[in-house]
Amino acid sequence: MKIAIPTKENMVDNHFGHCEYYTVLTVGQANQILSSETIPSPQGCGCKSNIAGELENMGVSVMLAGNMGQGALNILTSHHIKVIRGCSGNVMDVATDYLNGKITDSGINCSSHEHHHECHGDNSKERC
Incomplete structure (x- = not known):
């Protein structure tokens, strides 16, 4: 399995479409992280770029x-990419928590009236 995380300075970026890069983690059968690589974020908003197809490939x-x-x-x-929203914190900590079953999707989207290149979700101390 591979997991992608929108990243800025080794932290989950608060907005998928404007991250510095994506961290892609390869996970083994025993849910251990085998490797990590980064891919640059494409120009333009995430939903209007080719990033989804690139990640799928x-x-x-x-x-x-x-x-x-x-x-x-x-x-x-x-x-065919399952999205877990509401994550925050260090990329490796978030990935480890996900693999240990501690993270679920927040179910919260940014709405168009909030979309000023920043989203202000209700992120508590939990990573997701």
């Missing part, structure tokens, strides 16, 4: 994200 099946709009969620889902 890399074998990514899960995205651990901060916030994103419904358009991005729809595109990622159409590329």
Whole structure:
């Protein structure tokens, strides 16, 4: 399995479409992280770029994200990528928590009236 995480300075970026890069983790059968690589974020908004297809071609099946709009969620889902929203914190800590079953999707999207290149979700001390 491969997990993608929108990243900024080794932290989950709060907005999928404007991250610095994506961290892609390869996970083994025993839920251990085998390797990590980064891919640059494409120009433009995430939902309007080719990132979903690129991640799918890399074998990514899960995205651990901060916030994103419904358009991005729809595109990622159409590329067979399960999206877990509401994540925050260090990339490796979030991935480990996900693999240990401690993270669930927040169910919260950024709405168009909130979309000013920043989303202000209700992130508590929990990573998701």
